[in-house]
Amino acid sequence: MSRQKTLGSDILGRLTPWLVPVAIIAGWQAAASTGLVSTRFMPAPSDVIAAGWQASRTGELWSNLWISFLRAAVGFLIGGSIGFALGLANGLSQLSEKLTDTTLQMVRNIPHLSLIPLVILWFGIDEEAKLFLVAIGVFFPIYANTLHGIRSVDPQLVEMGRVYGMSPTTLFLRVVLPGALPSIFVGLRYALGIMWLTLIVAETISASSGLGYMAMQAREFMLVDVVVLAIVIYALLGKIADTLTRLLERSFLAWNPAYRNI
Amino acid sequence: MxxxxxxxxxxxxxxxxxxxxxxxxxRQTVRPAPxxxxxxxxxxxxxxxxxxxxxxxxxxxxxxxxxxxxxxxxxxxxxxxxxxxxxxxxxxxxxxxxxxxxxxxxxxxRRIMFQEPRLLPWARVVDNVAVGLGGAGRRQERRERAAAVLAEVGLTDKASNWPATLSGGQRQRVALARALVSRPxxxxxxxxxxxxxxxxxxxxxxxxxxxxxxxxxxxxxxxxxxxxxxxxxxxxxxxxxxxxxxxxxxxxxxxxxxxxxxxxxxxxxxxxxxxxxxxxx
Structure with missing residues (x-):
């Protein structure tokens, strides 16, 4: 009996986070169907699903989704790896930090989206422009959190590693990097959010393909259901990125009681 | 226990x-097993x-x-x-x-045991003990030696635990095992x-x-x-x-x-x- 009870509460526990989204969609459908909200401004969920079905049948949705994903991934890899490398360098070497940290902190305070006009002048509306913006956007959260993570590694553990004869490489791999990992994951989460944000804005302003372009084109033809479809897809993509990060955290931070039960 | x-x-x-x-x-009269x-x-x-x-x-x-x-x-x-x-x-x-x-x-x-256990939270107990071996030996051999010392401090059954799951006394015993594993x-x-x-x-x-x-x-x-x-x-x-x-x-x-x-x-x-x-x- 107790097993049934735990099974029941387990299912309930899994469903709880979805109660609010389902309620919102149900209310939205009801409001649209009863004519409370004009479908010219807000299409019913069923219309959005139909638009999604239509777009995926023609392949338009998939090709746009794929191109956006590629841009996001490549931009993220470029910006993220530079940020990670500089974060490590500045966390480990005082010389490197003195040399670059002040500059980076200055540049960090420029909203990277304000560079859009400049970027269009430099790169036109080609792929480089989007990759550049995404790379700049993800660079700073990864950089700042990697640096912070390395700084906050317990000095007592570092001393222990030295006293126990660890080489600098071993010390880094066994003490410093694992100690910085929780903070690096925080940076990763922020960076993923900024990655989508930047890409969508860039695609909305200047692109000839991609999800943002699909939404903007739909707006010109007053296809409000496609606009909403694009927004729903952003939400789903965000959720997928978040779930992936959690999975990574759960396997890499299993030692940490704070992450054990996510 | x-x-x-x-x-x-x-x-x-x-x-x-x-x-x-x-x-x-x-001091032979003082200590029989010196x-x-x-x-x-x-x-x-x-x-x-x-x-x-x-x-x-x-x-x-x-x-x-x-x-x-x-x-x-x-x-x-x-x-x-x-x-x-x-x-x-x-x-x-x-x-x-x-x-x-x-x-x-x-x-x-020479080995030291600190006031705090100073265990690596991200390494299992047996791997924490193996830290005391420095870089010596293959992985399997290191683990065996670490396990042997863990038995000496009575923590064999905790070998694959995370340090966070141990009590303060147990953590300090792991630290002792780490200090002793290289036979200082x-x-x-x-x-x-x-x-x-x-x-x-x-x-x-x-x-x-x-x-x-x-x-x-x-x-x-x-x-x-x-x-x-x-x-x-x-x-x-x-x-x-x-x-x-x-x-x-x-x-x-x-x-x-x-x-x-x-x-x-x-x-x-x-x-x-x-x-x-x-x-x-």
Whole structure:
């Protein structure tokens, strides 16, 4: 009996986070169907699903989704790896930090989206422009959190590693990097959010393909259901990125009681 | 579950090679199963250390025979931790020299057990112990050696746990295992039991004493607790203002009974000395 009870509460526990989204969609459908909200401004969920079905049948949705994903991934890899490398360098070497940290902190305070006009002048509306913006956007959260993570590694553990004869490489791999990992994951989460944000804005302003372009084109033809479809897809993509990060955290931070039960 | 129920007879492979006991000849009547010449003898000559012009250790001469268990007591800031760091080679002396000799000893390795366990939270217990081996050996061999020492401290069943799941006493036992896994010739203990509750502390004292008697390393214990020093050590050094103010031999046979009147007398003497310049209440 107790097993049934735990099974029941387990299912309930899994469903709880979805109660609010389902309620919102149900209310939205009801409001649209009863004519409370004009479908010219807000299409019913069923219309959005139909638009999604239509777009995926023609392949338009998939090709746009794929191109956006590629841009996001490549931009993220470029910006993220530079940020990670500089974060490590500045966390480990005082010389490197003195040399670059002040500059980076200055540049960090420029909203990277304000560079859009400049970027269009430099790169036109080609792929480089989007990759550049995404790379700049993800660079700073990864950089700042990697640096912070390395700084906050317990000095007592570092001393222990030295006293126990660890080489600098071993010390880094066994003490410093694992100690910085929780903070690096925080940076990763922020960076993923900024990655989508930047890409969508860039695609909305200047692109000839991609999800943002699909939404903007739909707006010109007053296809409000496609606009909403694009927004729903952003939400789903965000959720997928978040779930992936959690999975990574759960396997890499299993030692940490704070992450054990996510 | 007490620690003693988990303790086993030392593994044959772990028993130190039998050699002529060097350090214990004089005390054969005191200890039936004495140290076996695997410890490092430490000699300090005119040792001095100052930080920013402030003299912490002044012209210290001291000889610690191989295999001796020495306790260093003193008030906070008397220089006892600095002395320990100098002997371990973690700091360089401003003047004087430190000689270590290990006649026929297994290893000149010096290890320290800190006040905090300082375990890597992201490494399982057995891997934390293997940290003490340095880079030596293959993975499998390292794990086997680590597991053997874990058995000695009674934590075999915790080998694959994360440190976060252990109690404070268990963590400190893992730290002890990590310090011992490389079979050091000298073990420095920097107030390792200070943060434990009274009963866990007594268990740990007994465990450290038992392992020391089996392995015969030289042990240097820094502590605030005069009773702990008296219960564990062969010799107690009272350090004051960077000098050895009192050097006492503890001639009480082992295993020692807690509350032994002779130990109590000794404790009283040390405390009187430490508190002598206190204003009368």
């Amino acid at each position: 007490t620690t003693s129920t988990l303790l086993r007879a030392p593994d044959a492979a772990l028993a130190p090679p039998r050699e002529v006991p060097v350090a214990s000849q004089a 140290a076996t010449g695997t410890g490092v003898a430490v000699t300090l000559r005119g040792l001095a250390k100052s930080f920013d012009g402030h003299q912490v250790i002044e012209g210290l001469d001291l000889h610690i025979p191989a295999g001796q268990f020495v306790a260093i007591v003193g008030r906070s800031g008397c220089g006892k931790s600095t002395l320990l760091r100098l002997i371990l080679g973690l700091d360089q002396p401003s003047a004087g020299r430190i000689d270590l000799e290990n006649q026929g000893a297994r290893s000149a390795t 010739g000298l073990l420095a203990l920097d107030e390792p039991l200070g943060a434990l509750d009274a009963l866990t502390r007594i268990d740990m004292q007994d465990m450290i004493e038992r392992i020391w008697r089996n392995q015969g390393f030289t042990a240097i214990l820094v502590t605030h607790d005069v009773a702990e020093a008296a219960a564990m050590a062969d010799r107690i050094l009272v350090v004051e203002e960077g000098r050895v103010a009192l050097d006492l031999t503890v001639d009480v046979p082992r295993p020692r009974r807690r509350g032994d009147p002779e130990l109590a007398r000794l404790e009283g003497r040390i405390l009187d000395h430490l508190l002598k310049d206190r204003a009368p209440a």
